[in-house]
Amino acid sequence: MFKGKKVIIIGERDGVPGPAIARCMMAAGAEVAFMTTECFV
Amino acid sequence: MAVVVKECAYALVHVPNFVRYGSKPIRDISVSGGHGGDLEKKIYAHVRSFEEAVAYPPNQVFVGNLHPDALHDIPQPWYEHQVKDARKDGPFGEILAEDQFYGWMKAADDFDLVWLAPEFIGRIRDRVASHPLISEADLSKLGSGVAIGKIIDKINDDAALPLFFDGEVVGCLRRDHDADDTLKAHVLMENLLTKASGALVMRHLFKRAGIEPGDVDFILSCSEDAVGDRYNRGGGSLSKAIGEMCRCVNASGHDIKAFCAAPIHAIVDAAAQVEAGVYDRVVVIGGGCLAKIGMKYSGHLKNNMPVLEDMLGCIAFLITKDDGASPVIRLDSVGKHNIGAGSNQQDIMTSLIVKPLDRLGLRMIDIDKYATEMHNPEITLPAGSGNTPLTNYKIMAALASIRKEIDRSAVDDFVRQRGMPGFSPTQGHIPAAVPFLGHAALDMKAGRIKNTMFVAKGSLFLGRMSQLSDGLSFLLEANPNIRK
Numbered sequence: 001m002f003k004g005k006k007v008i009i010i011g012e013r014d015g016v017p018g019p020a021i022a023r024c025m026m027a028a029g030a031e032v033a034f035m036t037t038e039c040f041v
Numbered sequence: 042m043a044v045v046v047k048e049c050a051y052a053l054v055h056v057p058n059f060v061r062y063g064s065k066p067i068r069d070i071s072v073s074g075g076h077g078g079d080l081e082k083k084i085y086a087h088v089r090s091f092e093e094a095v096a097y098p099p100n101q102v103f104v105g106n107l108h109p110d111a112l113h114d115i116p117q118p119w120y121e122h123q124v125k126d127a128r129k130d131g132p133f134g135e136i137l138a139e140d141q142f143y144g145w146m147k148a149a150d151d152f153d154l155v156w157l158a159p160e161f162i163g164r165i166r167d168r169v170a171s172h173p174l175i176s177e178a179d180l181s182k183l184g185s186g187v188a189i190g191k192i193i194d195k196i197n198d199d200a201a202l203p204l205f206f207d208g209e210v211v212g213c214l215r216r217d218h219d220a221d222d223t224l225k226a227h228v229l230m231e232n233l234l235t236k237a238s239g240a241l242v243m244r245h246l247f248k249r250a251g252i253e254p255g256d257v258d259f260i261l262s263c264s265e266d267a268v269g270d271r272y273n274r275g276g277g278s279l280s281k282a283i284g285e286m287c288r289c290v291n292a293s294g295h296d297i298k299a300f301c302a303a304p305i306h307a308i309v310d311a312a313a314q315v316e317a318g319v320y321d322r323v324v325v326i327g328g329g330c331l332a333k334i335g336m337k338y339s340g341h342l343k344n345n346m347p348v349l350e351d352m353l354g355c356i357a358f359l360i361t362k363d364d365g366a367s368p369v370i371r372l373d374s375v376g377k378h379n380i381g382a383g384s385n386q387q388d389i390m391t392s393l394i395v396k397p398l399d400r401l402g403l404r405m406i407d408i409d410k411y412a413t414e415m416h417n418p419e420i421t422l423p424a425g426s427g428n429t430p431l432t433n434y435k436i437m438a439a440l441a442s443i444r445k446e447i448d449r450s451a452v453d454d455f456v457r458q459r460g461m462p463g464f465s466p467t468q469g470h471i472p473a474a475v476p477f478l479g480h481a482a483l484d485m486k487a488g489r490i491k492n493t494m495f496v497a498k499g500s501l502f503l504g505r506m507s508q509l510s511d512g513l514s515f516l517l518e519a520n521p522n523i524r525k
Contacts (some may be wrong), residue, residue, distance in 0.1 A: 013500045014386070014429050014432050014433065016386070017385060017502075017508075018502075020383075020384060020385040037502045039503055040421070040426035041414065041421060041426060041469075041472070
């Protein structure tokens, strides 16, 4: 479902960080347009 | 040779008039009417009185008048269920009022940065003098004040920031360079508040430990703020500045930077220095962080609740050789988040908890309590930032379940029994597991628990030099003499 799609990734320090989501998305064939990890505390 | 946490001290400083200078409020106010505009008025319609701040249950936990587990039995919202007969003084330290803190700021000021009006000094002098940890030398630094007209000119013409009390301008904090951003008024305000609040809690530590300032060999500051100039932004030292203010004439020191994980790094470093015989007594100190004041204010306003981030949190620990009574830092237990370890939560928790326990031959359920990021959820949830301690405890419980140490149905029991509700102000380094250290020490001395694992994480990626996180952990055990 992500093949050929561009994705914007916002990860969280205490949840799932951006790089981990990015690797999943790339494995699913998506192109990462933007990726960041934020800390909400 | 064992190394112990000989003593702990904790303090909170109520700073409602500085909420406007927190990193988030000051940016939002500047684009929403500025000083006196609608947003500032809205924020100040929701700040708390000192009495309300003192009676707030999580604040009573922080200074030791309540155990963290007592929060399980107090209905939320906690700001509507205040502690009856709450005391500003607690077994670990105190909650300081803002008028007295102005005296501490002047005592911390070695560069005439803070100008207070004579009328305001007259109003606070007796209150400042009445504080048991304020010296005559501190009091003399209050001086006679600067005429309010000159203060207003400094604000209008020279980029000084106004200082408020009861809604009135009572002084200013000036910049110390016209072109160096690291010496502008707001940065100096952040650093001075850290120094002043750090000195407050360090003096509490000495009083509790019954030692003289001259007995300290080395100081490690884990405070969030970075002191420096434009050529070396974070190169300065709050540790020596705070130590000087507390007359630690035989100590040196340096600052530890590791985002929110810094207190754990500092404690492990201090323990290693003592074990190695480099120093006998090391103080780990963390002053309050102005930047985090009012950080979640918009969520609080949206939910028509008090702006709860109006407290500077401050921590201090004395690390020494074994005294036969105090809890022991197991240096062979240190868990670290290696660069190559991976950044998802399971990888991080495995590095910080599972691997060190495996090394020691312990199971997760052999640990009586886990202290993790202890952010007060009542501050973060209304802003959509989740319940940080609960999230972490659930991951720990899930790991215990994966390891077949507990049944999947026992996850909630694990969280309740080995975790605790968050109770710390959201000051970055302050919630980093160590708010429980004082409680853990008391619980161990009383035989209520035998150990606690302290786990903290740091968001290195925020500095845009790496996508990495950081984390560090250690196991604290009841002193073997107590256990006998």
